[in-house]
Amino acid sequence: MSVIPTTGTAAFEPLAEIAESTNDSRPSQLLTKEDCLEIFNQLYLARYFDIRLIKEKKRGRLRGTLYSSHNQEAILVGALFGLKATDWISPIHRDMPAFFLKDSKFQWDDPTRSGMSIEEVCAQVWGKVDSPGRARDNWSHIGSKSKRIIHSTSMLAGTIPVAAGVVYADRMNGGDAVVLTFNGEGSTAQGIFHEAVNFAAVHKLPVVTIVENNQWAYGTPVHMGCPTPDVADRAHGYGIPGLVADGQDVFDVYDKVMAAVEHARSGKGPSIVECKTFRAYGHGDHDDDRAMKYRPSEEIEKGRTRDPIAICRESLIERGFLSGAEAEQYIAERKSASEATNDDFPPVVVEYLNRGIEFALNSPLPNAEEGAMWVFKENA
Amino acid sequence: MAAIAAEPTLVKKNYLTALREALIEEMRRNDQMICQGEDIGMLGGAFGVTEGLLDEFGSTRVIDAPIAEAAIIGTAVGMALNGKTVMAEMQFIDFISCGFDQIVNMMATYHYRTAGEVNLPVVVRGPAGGYGGGALYHSQMNEAWFCHSPGLRVVVPSTPYDAKGLLKAALRDGNPCIFFEIKELYRKNEIAEVIPDEDYIVPLGQAVIRKEGTDITFVSYGQSVYHCMSAAAELEKLGVSAEVIDIRTLVPLDEETIYKSLSKTNRVVVVNEAPMTCGFAGEIVARIANNAFNLLDAPPARVTRLDTPVPWVKPLELHVLPSVEKIVRVALQTAKY
Known part of the structure; x- marks a missing residue:
């Protein structure tokens, strides 16, 4: 039986709410030591990916614009960690690590997992033929139907209706998949954001809209694009829950997203989870210098102080999962690309990315003729 | 009394009926097909092309969509990405401009940018054309916009036979298609014709x-x-x-x-x-x-x-x-x- 409401029978229901968990019932409190250390490693991996690409570009081994996820890694790791392999995601430009973090828990190297390999992602970054999209569109514009990753375009918020359609179809098939759509706070001003969240709310679709509120939509501050104190307040207009998470705290993100995912999976419908964060650098690396000018230096200074790696480290020490010399072994937090070295990261992270980059450098460019291929599915 | 031999029914059908039959027959043939659009269910469509669909196929497969063309197209893309065939109705083809980004940037390019991994069987259809006093926003023929966006089939039938055969072909083609129906022809008796009872298609790309x-x-x-x-x-x-x-x-x-x-x-x-x-x-x-x-x-x-x-x-x-x-x-x- 479909859970989609039948025409004409939808009764009024009060605004759905997600109850605030007490401290002990928070989903993150149920995570094991191994889970938490894996989360910590994933934060390192996401940060190292970002820093390493900047270094590769400075060395002249990489071209194209980089959209740094520096300082926003807790959102990706925290949101993805509790998903099932059958769930869908739609990442955007600042979420590059999401492609390899999806379904990666304890199985970074499993080729059958529902996420991309580091080799595939690096081949995409380098514009090589082994990219999942054979390097036809750039940077984060990749996806995989079989791995349940929706392919984005540059028109932000444009994947939310696609995500809604995907889970509508999944429900029709009797599935229980949830979709996480990632969005910047800027794109919540788009008309399609409203149309899509509205559609999802009308049909109670399991769409969790993550808003990475990093305070700046390219060169425009959040208050110039959103009139409410929290972007999550937009949820009220759709009668759905709007949660606010501390985007620097991977466990708070995990808790809020898990609550939203549970809500969605149980048929109660969509929600918005706003993760408050700060864009550490420019919109893209082409914008790093100018971003120093349009953003007050005190704001930048303040925004970078709450590094997600440091906050996670403190939590792990507090819970007794890290101690002594082990706790201070790799200090990657608050270091820019030029300050950080490989010694600041666990070797497992460095080696993983080394493999991806090596693969990408050795992967060939696509044949020029491919530029004219696959405009249509040929039915001859 | 002697039984009277059944005569073949040579009923002439108009352009609108032909389209409606195409949708009903394709919905019966393909249980993975969804129809959505503004007022297409309970009302049966502003012109009646989708009349009877809701009763036969139910509200999961026949969706009365919000007035939101971009969401209609965008969700159709998502449904097709996840294995469905989708007919998305624009109440008037003029309104398609509200869904433009989802058509030309999201839908039309999907097969291309995934190097063939994804193909989208989505037919966006709607009433088009002038001569009816519809004024600026109910009279357009904006087909050139879509011919100029690689990745879209563009179809404009002129007879009942073609309307049915081309719509069926478009729904089975596997590529996104913008299907222009001429609303001045919908109920024009002079062009009504006898069309085959058995299943047929008119292949795309044949003048x-x-x-x-x-x-x-x-x-x-x-x-x-x-x-x-x-x-x-x-x-x-x-x-x-x-x-x-x-x-x-x-x-x-x-x-x-x-x-x-x-x-x-x-x-x-x-x-x-x-x-x-x-x-x-x-x-x-x-x-x-x-x-x-x-x-x-x-x-x-x-x-x-x-x-x-x-x-x-x-x-x-x-x-x-x-x-x-x-x-x-x-x-x-x-x-x-």
Whole structure:
């Protein structure tokens, strides 16, 4: 039986709410030591990916614009960690690590997992033929139907209706998949954001809209694009829950997203989870210098102080999962690309990315003729 | 009493009924198909093309969508990405502009940017065309926008038989398609015809010759085909024999039928309802100039809408749209060149 409401029978229901968990019932409190250390490693991996690409570009081994996820890694790791392999995601430009973090828990190297390999992602970054999209569109514009990753375009918020359609179809098939759509706070001003969240709310679709509120939509501050104190307040207009998470705290993100995912999976419908964060650098690396000018230096200074790696480290020490010399072994937090070295990261992270980059450098460019291929599915 | 042998039912069906039958038959044939659009369920569509669908197939497969064209297209893309075939109705094809980004950037490019991993069986269909006093926003023929966006099929049927066969073909094609229905033809009794009871398709990319002739070729589609037929009848009286080609699908375009006709007539007038500048008539003329220049005895001509919006009241509307009179005049100039 479909859970989609039948025409004409939808009764009024009060605004759905997600109850605030007490401290002990928070989903993150149920995570094991191994889970938490894996989360910590994933934060390192996401940060190292970002820093390493900047270094590769400075060395002249990489071209194209980089959209740094520096300082926003807790959102990706925290949101993805509790998903099932059958769930869908739609990442955007600042979420590059999401492609390899999806379904990666304890199985970074499993080729059958529902996420991309580091080799595939690096081949995409380098514009090589082994990219999942054979390097036809750039940077984060990749996806995989079989791995349940929706392919984005540059028109932000444009994947939310696609995500809604995907889970509508999944429900029709009797599935229980949830979709996480990632969005910047800027794109919540788009008309399609409203149309899509509205559609999802009308049909109670399991769409969790993550808003990475990093305070700046390219060169425009959040208050110039959103009139409410929290972007999550937009949820009220759709009668759905709007949660606010501390985007620097991977466990708070995990808790809020898990609550939203549970809500969605149980048929109660969509929600918005706003993760408050700060864009550490420019919109893209082409914008790093100018971003120093349009953003007050005190704001930048303040925004970078709450590094997600440091906050996670403190939590792990507090819970007794890290101690002594082990706790201070790799200090990657608050270091820019030029300050950080490989010694600041666990070797497992460095080696993983080394493999991806090596693969990408050795992967060939696509044949020029491919530029004219696959405009249509040929039915001859 | 002796049993009376059943006679084959030779009921003529109009263009709208043909379309409705195509949808019903495809929904029966393919249980993975979804229809969505504004007012298509309980109301049965603003024009009635989807009448009866909700009752037979239920509200999961027949969705009364919010007034949100971009979401209608975008969710259709998502459903198709996850294995469904989707018919998305635009209440008027003019409103398709509200869903433009989802069509040209999201849907049209999906197969391309995934190197063939994903294909989207989505047909976006809606009523189009002028001559009905619909004014600026209920009269457009905006097909050129979509011909200019690689990755979309563009189809414009002109008869009940084609409407049904082309809609079925489009739904089975596996590529996204923008399907222009001519709303002035929906209930036009003069063009109602007997169409087969058994399943059939009209393949995309095959033009048809509506009338044979030897002196001049009309290339047209949609409502303009009938104007060309009337013009051909007028010209016949003046001793000019015109051939009328209905291209039926713009993308893909059957160029061979056009060149074959030109090898006989050596003269061509392209007629459509869209504005002239950057319109599909210009594209046809350009292809003829590139590929069949040696066949031409006269400059290829166009009769199109003026480069204006479509105005409301009759004299204004008829002034800017192609007319039989204009077509005859241009055809005579071309024939005499």
